[in-house]
Every structure is written in C-alpha cells, then in structure tokens.
Amino acid sequence: MILGLWIHPWDLIEYGIEETFALAESLGINHLSLPVRYIEERQAYPGTSIIYRNNKNRTYLSIRGGVYWRPEPKYYEDIPEKYRPHLTSDKDIVKQFRETATSYSVKPVYWLPVLRWDKLAGDYPELAVKDLYDHVAGYKAQFLCPSNPIVRKLVLGVIEELCTRYEAEEIELDYIRYPEPVTYSVSPLHMLAQMPCHCGYCRKKYYEKGIDLELLEEKLKELVELAVEAEDKTGSVCGKNVPECWETVASMGWYLLGVRTPEVYKWLKARAEIIAELVAEIKEKTKSYGVELSADMTPPSFSWIVGQDYELFSPNLDRVKVMVYTEPFRRYPEKIPLDLYLAKKLGCGVQLVAGISLWPPSTPQTIERDVELSRPYVDGFYGYCFGWAPFKNLETFTVKARR
Ligand SMILES: [Zn+2]
Secondary structure, eight states: OEEEEEOOHHHHHHHOHHHHHHHHHHTTOOEEEEESEEOOOEETTTTTOOOSSOSSOSOEEOOTTEEOSOOOGGGGTTSOGGGSOOOOSSSOHHHHHHHHHTTTTOEEEEEEEOSBOHHHHHHOGGGBOBOTTSSBOOSSSOBBOTTOHHHHHHHHHHHHHHHHTTOOSEEEEESOSOOOOSOSSSOHHHHHHHOSOOSHHHHHHHHHTTOOHHHHHHHHHHHHHHHHHHHHHHOOOOOTTSHHHHHHHHHHHHHHHHHHOHHHHHHHHHHHHHHHHHHHHHHHHHHHTTOEEEEEEOOHHHHGGGTOOHHHHGGGOSEEEEEOOOGGGTOOTTHHHHHHHHHHHHTTTOEEEEEEEOSTTOOHHHHHHHHHHHGGGOSEEEEEOTTTSOHHHHHHHHHHHHO
8 A cells, every 4th residue: 555755855854864764664654755846835834834844944935946856957958048947955855865765665756846836937927827818827826838848848858857867766746737726716707717828839729629719718708707797886706705606606607608608618628638748748758767657636626627637647647646635724524535536436547545634733633534534445645744744643644544
C-alpha cells in the first residue's frame, strides 16, 4: 500500500535530511514528495500558520518562483533566456534528497507544480492564462497557459532534466490545471464566464476543434451582462453565500446552456483536452526514461471547473492523488466517498491515492474519519504535510492508514 507524505524543501533542510528520512521510515512512510520548485504560499495557511517539523523556522512565506534543483542551460536552449529556470537556493536540495533516499526504503518523488508559476506568469503576462476580456486570469495565484508553445517547451525541458540528470523515479504533476475561479461570491453562470483560457493560442485550438468562437464568446459575455443587469438593479448577488440560491441558478444554468448553447459544453471539453494533451506529451517523455508519472487532482465534483478530466488524464498516468481535504477548508467529509467513487470509476483502473489534510484544524479524530471514508476506494494515502502536521496527527495518520 502506498503511504506518502508531502514535504517542503525548507523543512527537509532545516529538520535535517537524514532525520527526515529516518522519521518517515519509522512511521511506515514509503513515498516522500519534494517540490523541485514551489509556489508562493504562507506556511501553514489556512490553519495555525505554525511549522511543527522545522527546527529553525516556525513560520515561512515561500518565495515566488523558488527553484530547488540546479538547471543546466542545455535543456532550455530553445526558449528565451528570460523564461528559463534558475536555482534560487544556496543548495541543490533535489540532488541531496535523491542521494539520501538511496539509504532508506522510501521512494523519492519529484513534486512539480506544472502550470502554477506565480513569478513567471506575473512577470511575463504573455505566458499566462487569460480571461474572456484578454486579461490575466487569477489573482495572486497565477498560471501559465498550457497552449503556449514556450510553456510547453519549458515544462518538457524540466521533465527531461529531472529524468536524466536527477534520475527521477516518479514525477508528480501538481497544478496541472487552470486556476480556480477568482471568486465564488458571484452566481455560478457568472463564474463560468470568468473561467480561462481565452489567450490567442487557446482560441486557435478551440477554432481547430470546431468551436464557433464568435458564438462562444458572445454567449459567455451574455452571461456576464445578465449578472451585471440583474445585480445592478437590486444589489443582490446570488452567490455561494446563499447555497440554495446558488444551486438553483447552477441547475437552471446547466439546463439552459445544455439545451440552448452546446458551444459552451464543447468549450469545457476543449479546455480539458488541452491540459490532457500536455499530460500526454509529458508521459511520452517520462515513458522513454522508465519514470513513473502521477498527478495531483481536485475531486471529480470540482475538477471540470479547473479543466481536469479523469477519463482523459488517466491513460497517461501511473497513479492519481485526489485531494480530499476537509477541515482546513471547512469542507464536508460526507463528500469523500462520492468523490473517490467517481474518481475510481472515471480513472479507468489507474492507482488511486487519497490526499488527506493533516494540519490544524484537522485533529487525530478527523484524520481517522477521512482515512476510513476513503479506504474502500483507494490504493493508498498521502498526508499533507510533514511540516504542517502536529506529531500526533502524523502518527495517527500513519497508524490508521496502515491498519
Ligand atoms: Zn491559453
């Protein structure tokens, strides 16, 4: 059974690499995922903002565009210098991680945030996903567009380098998706109209897939104008804060769109296909080096919004990690069985791993509950994460998962 943990580079170094592997092994952990680069994020947020497994720093704001391996220019020769990755640490942490792993029965996994690259997308908006009005979609979390040829070359260069110079065993694709909608306080139809991507490269792909671009964009803009008009008159928004109102608009909207505007459905499918094409290209690369490929995915009930289609992704993956986080995001645990059942059904037999939230306000009791709700559907468990979890939570997770 897969029993894994996510760990951040600063915690690995400051807790001690040998000490981390020794602790992980003693807890029965057999997969350890380390980001080879990382996103800007408060450690640990949402939650207590305390790092429990770090001997030097109890808080940390991870830097924008942190790169933890030492990239060699030859892998990025066909993309302009300004877009290439550069080591941002004083150590090649990925190399140390890989070398240390050989002394332990713990598999080193290279965790790669693929399209969320806040610094690059922020500094060079020409690489970023765009909304319906050709503005960068997303706010603090900024994403690269999977259709952009430079982005594809960059991603494949990173994969190639990790497979060859860093002898990857498994590469884990995180943020292999579009950003979440910027806001949930709008009506679901308005939210749909704000979803990316409408950059020139994506529009070309939609056109090639037979989508009537003019009709699509006209219909999406109509949704926005509908919201503006209704809300202008009353100041009342049918947002997520009023669940019944939100659900009603959503169900009515899906019906109306399905019956009257199938172009929108074609567009939702095309978005997912574009991301799936990138997964397939990455698989071609990893396959040639015998490297396993996994992906971190949002639960199926939500994944269509961010362009992740389990049926399209799964044929090119060795395993899928489904984030079924509850307490820190105030999500209902009752949804776990449905989401994992769907993931299993749509995942075409690929290995399924439940990603469990271990950090406060998660408690040993909620962790045990989430593990038990997941168990019937999965081949293993992953805990988020080493640094953020009080020891009792970490211990409960590993004991209950192994039972
Ligand atoms: Zn695009």
